[in-house]
Amino acid sequence: MTMITEIKNTQILPREFYIRDDVTLIARDLLGKIILTYIEGVYTGGIITETEAYAGNNDRACHANNGKRTARTEVMYARGGVAYVYLCYGLHSMLNVVTNEEGKADAVLIRAIKPLWGLACIRKRRISQKKENLLCSGPGALAQALGIDKKMNGLPFAGPQIFIAEKWCTGGKSYLAVKPDKVIVSQRIGVAYAGEDALLPWRFIVG
DNA sequence: CTAACGATTCGCT
DNA sequence: GCGAATCGTTAGT
Numbered sequence: 001m002t003m004i005t006e007i008k009n010t011q012i013l014p015r016e017f018y019i020r021d022d023v024t025l026i027a028r029d030l031l032g033k034i035i036l037t038y039i040e041g042v043y044t045g046g047i048i049t050e051t052e053a054y055a056g057n058n059d060r061a062c063h064a065n066n067g068k069r070t071a072r073t074e075v076m077y078a079r080g081g082v083a084y085v086y087l088c089y090g091l092h093s094m095l096n097v098v099t100n101e102e103g104k105a106d107a108v109l110i111r112a113i114k115p116l117w118g119l120a121c122i123r124k125r126r127i128s129q130k131k132e133n134l135l136c137s138g139p140g141a142l143a144q145a146l147g148i149d150k151k152m153n154g155l156p157f158a159g160p161q162i163f164i165a166e167k168w169c170t171g172g173k174s175y176l177a178v179k180p181d182k183v184i185v186s187q188r189i190g191v192a193y194a195g196e197d198a199l200l201p202w203r204f205i206v207g
Numbered sequence: 208c209t210a211a212c213g214a215t216t217c218g219c220t
Numbered sequence: 221g222c223g224a225a226t227c228g229t230t231a232g233t
Binding site: 088089090 | 229230
């Protein structure tokens with residue numbers, strides 16, 4: 001009964017949010033935003049707490065560096081606001097937010113969230129993880145917690161399967177994205193192969 | 208076709 | 221701290 005009201009009050013991030021040229025700015029701005037998936041009738045999600053920026057040009061850590069086009073990277077060239085999901089080490093799905101206009105292959109890797117919605121379901125998906133604070137920390141863990149895999153590659157963050165929002169209404173309550181008052185900046189994880197580009201301060205954590 | 212490896216995680220020492 | 225798990229993607233033969 002309250003469903004219609006809830007949907008109406010929810011504020012999905014507008015497409016313009018993603019269509020900006022500075023991917024590091026977007027990576028920062030994503031901190032504190034609300035992210036959820038809707039799978040088999042269950043919403044799971046939380047607040048974004050850690051991101052990394054990857055730039056299509058002049059960033060050797062980026063899969064689509066300097067125009068590299070393969071079947072896997074193709075979605076990175078799409079218009080911003082859709083998901084880039086790929087499998088890492090044969091077992092972990094990585095969730096990225098594609099940004100910038102069509103043809104510019106920037107993306108933001110979501111590395112961690114603070115889980116708030118669908119905790120029972122999240123714990124079920126993360127059955128092997130006993131520590132509550134590690135449920136959604138790390139890109140592979142986070143994707144597993146939210147039920148994200150390659151099937152979600154290319155889906156828009158405007159829903160209905162995956163959402164990023166400024167405001168989310170559920171259970172008669174509304175939640176606003178929180179602007180972190182402190183952001184810790186550091187080098188990106190696991191990109192040593194990128195040479196000098198591995199040193200770029202493009203990892204952002206809510207402090 | 209083949210081989211090497213990765214934007215990682217977890218359990219064990 | 222170390223190493224196994226595990227397979228799609230990629231580049232090279």
